Each structure stands twice: as structure tokens, then as C-alpha cells.
Amino acid sequence: MPRTLDAELRQALAARIRFYNEMGIYDFYRRPQPGRAEEVPVAVEAAEIAVSEHTVDPGEEMSPRKATAVPVALAVEENIFEVMELKPEQSVSDPVKALKIIREDLGDCTRCVLHQQGRKQIVFGVGNPKAELMFVGEGPGADEDAQGEPFVGRAGQLLNNMIKAMGIEREQVYITNIVKCRPPGNRTPEREECATCSPFLMRQIAAVKPKVIVALGAVAAKTLLAMNASMMQLRGRFYDFKPAGVRSNDPEWDGCKLAVTYHPAFLLRDPRQKGEAWKDLQMVMKELGLKAPKSAT
Numbered sequence: 001m002p003r004t005l006d007a008e009l010r011q012a013l014a015a016r017i018r019f020y021n022e023m024g025i026y027d028f029y030r031r032p033q034p035g036r037a038e039e040v041p042v043a044v045e046a047a048e049i050a051v052s053e054h055t056v057d058p059g060e061e062m063s064p065r066k067a068t069a070v071p072v073a074l075a076v077e078e079n080i081f082e083v084m085e086l087k088p089e090q091s092v093s094d095p096v097k098a099l100k101i102i103r104e105d106l107g108d109c110t111r112c113v114l115h116q117q118g119r120k121q122i123v124f125g126v127g128n129p130k131a132e133l134m135f136v137g138e139g140p141g142a143d144e145d146a147q148g149e150p151f152v153g154r155a156g157q158l159l160n161n162m163i164k165a166m167g168i169e170r171e172q173v174y175i176t177n178i179v180k181c182r183p184p185g186n187r188t189p190e191r192e193e194c195a196t197c198s199p200f201l202m203r204q205i206a207a208v209k210p211k212v213i214v215a216l217g218a219v220a221a222k223t224l225l226a227m228n229a230s231m232m233q234l235r236g237r238f239y240d241f242k243p244a245g246v247r248s249n250d251p252e253w254d255g256c257k258l259a260v261t262y263h264p265a266f267l268l269r270d271p272r273q274k275g276e277a278w279k280d281l282q283m284v285m286k287e288l289g290l291k292a293p294k295s296a297t
Contacts, residue, residue, distance in 0.1 A: 118182070135214050138179070140182040145181075194223045206248045214281075220263075222234075
């Protein structure tokens with residue numbers, strides 16, 4: 001018998017369907033699941049609900065917040081109806097303990113192929129568990145894989161300088177990546193790898209509860225926003241962001257702002273874009289009320 005959708009999930013599914021409709025996608029299919037055929041009507045019901053009860057005016061613009069309501073394609077992923085389940089860290093109020101619980105839950109992860117492709121260790125995240133500012137990169141490189149800490153190589157040194165230019169220290173922010181294991185040869189993480197690791201990132205965000213997230217590079221931006229757009233299109237504005245699939249245990253925290261800028265590794269390859277990255281950081285500084293030291297100018 002189909003399960004009844006709660007109001008929040010119902011609304012999220014409707015927003016996701018509208019998002020795909022605007023992309024010209026109107027048909028949704030579910031992969032056959034042996035022994036689970038009874039769940040298919042639920043997906044059909046969700047689509048019918050969204051189309052019939054949440055019709056979008058042709059001139060209405062899809063907001064980024066609505067577009068990120070559910071991070072995976074509707075009625076395709078097996079866990080679509082478990083996206084809002086309670087997580088073990090939600091029983092604690094201390095973000096230090098919450099992050100520890102998430103790390104323990106991640107364990108010696110073997111959920112995607114990266115664990116078989118030469119990674120030395122998982123690179124979870126580092127920094128202030130109560131940070132107002134959070135940086136999210138793409139994935140660990142060789143230095144990060146060796147030391148177990150994100151952004152410690154050349155790109156990390158540049159990120160440290162960027163943070164100092166904002167008038168704060170690395171220890172005041174929280175830094176992590178989309179994927180926690182080094183892709184072989186520092187290649188770009190595959191979509192499936194990002195999708196497998198993202199739920200843990202969403203839980204990290206909900207535990208830290210930052211005021212602003214800075215997505216470093218296209219992979220981080222596209223994964224967090226569930227949008228396929230160029231860096232030129234993504235930069236220069238704030239997005240209302242709420243981690244998908246998890247609720248914060250703090251009723252006062254209802255998401256944060258998200259800004260997009262270039263990855264430090266890209267800036268090392270093309271230093272001409274450092275000025276553009278600085279514009280992005282200045283936008284973030286204004287939002288957080290930060291003032292750059294005179295030397296940063």
C-alpha cells in the first residue's frame with residue numbers, strides 16, 4: 001500500500017518536478033526494484049500531486065532554493081522517500097559531538113569505487129565546528145590524502161591567504177569537500193561519487209550551521225545547488241541554501257547563504273582570475289560584516 005507523503009516532502013517533490021519541467025523534462029521513470037513494486041504508485045502519486053496542485057505560472061522564475069529542495073532525480077533514486085529521516089547526530093546539541101557522530105557513521109567508507117582506487121585515508125573536514133563561514137571544495141588531492149586534512153597543499157596555501165585577506169584565520173572557518181576520498185590522479189569526481197558522499201556533507205553543514213557557505217569551483221557549486229551552469233552564471237550572487245535530506249536540531253537555523261567562487265587550484269593555473277575571486281569574497285565579507293586588513297587590498 002502506498003505510503004502517505006508528509007507535507008514537507010510533498011512540497012519538496014513538487015518543487016523538484018517544476019525544476020525538471022522548466023528544463024523540458026516531463027516524464028519520470030523508476031528503475032524496477034525486485035520485491036518493491038508496491039512503492040511505484042507512491043512516485044506516481046507524488047508526480048500527480050505536484051502537477052495538479054502546484055502548477056507553475058509560465059512566467060514564474062524557479063528560485064535556487066526551490067531548485068535544491070531534493071538533490072536527486074525524482075522517482076529514480078531508491079532512497080527518495082527516506083530523505084528526511086532523523087540522523088543520529090540530531091540527538092545532540094554540541095556541533096563537536098555531532099561531527100564526531102557523522103564521522104563515525106562514515107567509518108572506513110566503501111560506499112563508492114574511490115575506496116578501491118588508491119586512497120590512503122578519508123579526509124573528513126577541519127576547522128571551527130561553530131564557524132559562521134564554511135568552504136566546500138571538490139575533493140582531496142595527494143597532500144590532503146597523505147595528511148588527512150583538506151586544503152593543505154599548494155591550493156590550500158592559497159586558500160589560507162584568501163581567508164587571511166578576509167580578515168580572519170583558517171581556524172575560524174570550517175573546510176571540507178564534496179567527496180572525502182582522493183580521486184585517482186586528482187581527476188574530477190564522478191556524479192555517482194558526489195551523490196554517494198553528499199549526504200554526509202549535508203549532515204556536516206546541518207551540524208555546523210554556518211551563516212555563509214562558499215562553494216569552491218564548479219563541482220562543489222553544481223553539486224550543492226543541483227544546477228548545471230557555468231561558473232560565470234553561478235558567481236556574483238547569493239543563493240538561499242538548506243542542506244537537502246537532513247534537518248538541523250536548531251529551530252533557529254533555517255539554512256544559510258551560499259556563494260560561488262573559483263577553486264584555488266584553478267587560480268594557481270590562471271592567476272588572472274584572482275581579482276574576480278576577490279570580488280566574490282568581498283561579497284561574502286559584506287554579508288558577514290568582516291573588514292579586510294589594509295595589507296589585503
